[in-house]
Amino acid sequence: MRTLALIVLTVTALAAGCSTLGYYLQSVEGQLTLLQSRQQISAMLADSSTPEPLKKQLERTLAIRDFASSELKLPDNDSYRSYADLQRPYVVWNVFAAREFSIKAEQWCFPIAGCVGYRGYFSKTGADNFARELGDEGYDVYVGGVPAYSTLGYFNDPVLNTFVNYSEYEVARLIFHELGHQVMYVKNDTQFNESFAVAVETVGITRWIDRYGDEKMRANFARSQERRSQFAQLVLKHRHALGELYKSKLAPAEMRKRKARTFGELKEDYRELKREWGGFAGYDRFLDDPNNAKLASVSFYSALVPHFLQLLAKLDGDLPAFYAEAKRLAALSETERYRALGATPPDRDDQ
Numbered sequence: 001m002r003t004l005a006l007i008v009l010t011v012t013a014l015a016a017g018c019s020t021l022g023y024y025l026q027s028v029e030g031q032l033t034l035l036q037s038r039q040q041i042s043a044m045l046a047d048s049s050t051p052e053p054l055k056k057q058l059e060r061t062l063a064i065r066d067f068a069s070s071e072l073k074l075p076d077n078d079s080y081r082s083y084a085d086l087q088r089p090y091v092v093w094n095v096f097a098a099r100e101f102s103i104k105a106e107q108w109c110f111p112i113a114g115c116v117g118y119r120g121y122f123s124k125t126g127a128d129n130f131a132r133e134l135g136d137e138g139y140d141v142y143v144g145g146v147p148a149y150s151t152l153g154y155f156n157d158p159v160l161n162t163f164v165n166y167s168e169y170e171v172a173r174l175i176f177h178e179l180g181h182q183v184m185y186v187k188n189d190t191q192f193n194e195s196f197a198v199a200v201e202t203v204g205i206t207r208w209i210d211r212y213g214d215e216k217m218r219a220n221f222a223r224s225q226e227r228r229s230q231f232a233q234l235v236l237k238h239r240h241a242l243g244e245l246y247k248s249k250l251a252p253a254e255m256r257k258r259k260a261r262t263f264g265e266l267k268e269d270y271r272e273l274k275r276e277w278g279g280f281a282g283y284d285r286f287l288d289d290p291n292n293a294k295l296a297s298v299s300f301y302s303a304l305v306p307h308f309l310q311l312l313a314k315l316d317g318d319l320p321a322f323y324a325e326a327k328r329l330a331a332l333s334e335t336e337r338y339r340a341l342g343a344t345p346p347d348r349d350d351q
Contacts, residue, residue, distance in 0.1 A: 023119075030122025031155070034091070037084035038158045044083060057164045058083060064172045064208065071211070072204050073319050074179040078156035085161040090145035093127035094118040097139040098292035101255055103243045105190075105296035106139070112154070114187025117300055120149070140291035148174045150181035169205050169213070169221050176204035183323050186330035191346070192337065195304030196326055202305070203312060203319070230273060231283055232302035238266040239295040263290045307341045 041058045044050045050058075061080065069076035096118045097106040105117035121127035124145070131141040147163040163174050180200035185193055202225070209218050245258055270287050274280060286294060308326070315321045329337040338345040 026122055026126055027120075030092070031151075033122075034084055034086065034158070035155060037086060038082040038156075039084070040082050041159065042081070054164070058159070060168060061159050061164065061171060061175070063212075064168075064175055067172075067208060067211070068176055068179055068204065071207060072176065072179075072200070073323070074176065074200075074204075075153065075182045077153070077182075079153070079179065079182070080157060080159050080175050082156065082158040083160075083164070084158040087161070089162060090124075090147055091160055091162050092120040092122055092146045092149060093124050094120050094144050094146055094297075095127050095131050095134070096142045096144065096293040096297045097131075097134045098296050100138055100140060100292070101246045101252075101259070103239050103246065103292055103296060103299075105293065105300070106134075107188075107190075109188075113152070116188075117190040117296065120146070140293045142291065142293040142297060144297060148178055150178040152185050153182040167220070169209060169217060169224075172205050172208050173201045177201040184326045184330055186337075189334060191300050191303055192330070192334075194300045195302065196308055198301055198305045199308035199312065202309065203317070227277060227280065227282070228302075231270075232298055234266070234269055234273060235295050235298040236303065238262055238269070239299060242292065242295070266290055304338075304341065304343055307343045311341065 041062055044058060045055055065080045068074040068080075098104060099106075107115045107117055108119045109115040119130065121130065124143070127143045131143050134141045147166075148157075148160060151157055157178060159175075163171060166174070177197045177200065180197035181193065183200070184196055205221060209221055213221070241262055242259065245255065245262065248255075250258070267287055267290065270283065311325060312319075312322045315325065329340055332340065335345040
């Protein structure tokens with residue numbers, strides 16, 4: 001059945017025409033290579049040739065994986081019970097794009113995943129080439145490396161070399177996040193899907209640390225979460241300002257001038273935030289050259305997270321009930337599910 005899914009994907013690409021054939025073929029080839037690279041973690045742990053540092057990392061990962069199902073009630077399957085070394089720093093590179101005077105991310109539609117606000121490539125060269133084409137057409141573009149992604153349960157996703165060396169709670173973050181996508185996924189709403197998965201990872205890491213963490217891990221995670229939240233709030237604030245600017249329909253020259261001024265204010269506010277953080281520079285590269293596409297990418301992963309966490313709190317932290325409610329909301333129309341969540345529905349005509 002899994003191989004059949006890939007064949008169907010390829011046939012769909014052929015039907016779509018030559019312009020998309022190359023993209024779909026690299027997707028199929030990349031996914032097949034990943035699947036063929038998998039080794040069962042249990043076998044690797046029993047193999048004397050497996051390096052001891054890697055064994056320790058894999059043992060830790062299996063413990064996190066077991067916790068995900070037993071305590072967080074995330075899907076209990078073979079995802080993240082195998083390992084693959086892809087010999088590269090990221091599994092895919094996502095290309096985000098937005099028009100020059102728009103805060104709305106461009107979308108690309110696919111047979112299985114529906115429409116999403118980015119386009120993924122299994123090679124950085126492919127991503128860079130596509131980003132260059134979009135840039136030549138006048139789009140703001142951003143290419144971001146991704147250490148993990150979910151096939152939504154169609155395949156048993158492996159632990160990857162791209163994240164196995166991360167800190168304990170960062171490994172947990174990724175596994176909980178990607179399993180969250182297996183719980184609930186609604187086509188054509190990247191923001192809803194990603195914000196839900198971030199909410200799942202947030203409560204998951206909190207509970208993992210409460211059970212197995214020490215004071216140092218707890219302090220590191222709390223500091224990391226505070227920085228993530230403050231950075232997201234900063235980006236969303238200036239993204240809103242840009243949205244208001246783009247609605248003004250000023251002449252292009254004046255619009256570009258004010259756009260540049262807004263991004264300058266964003267960078268200045270970020271410098272002030274860095275001072276409050278004691279010089280932490282984790283977001284420097286992201287804001288070296290801010291643009292509409294970068295801000296849109298942050299919005300996907302943060303805008304609805306507070307609403308999902310509030311929903312979980314109303315359910316007294318009952319994760320199965322939370323998952324059931326998220327699925328119920330996913331079945332509603334976009335406007336209905338956002339309003340039911342207590343959020344403002346996105347304006348599809350919004351610039």
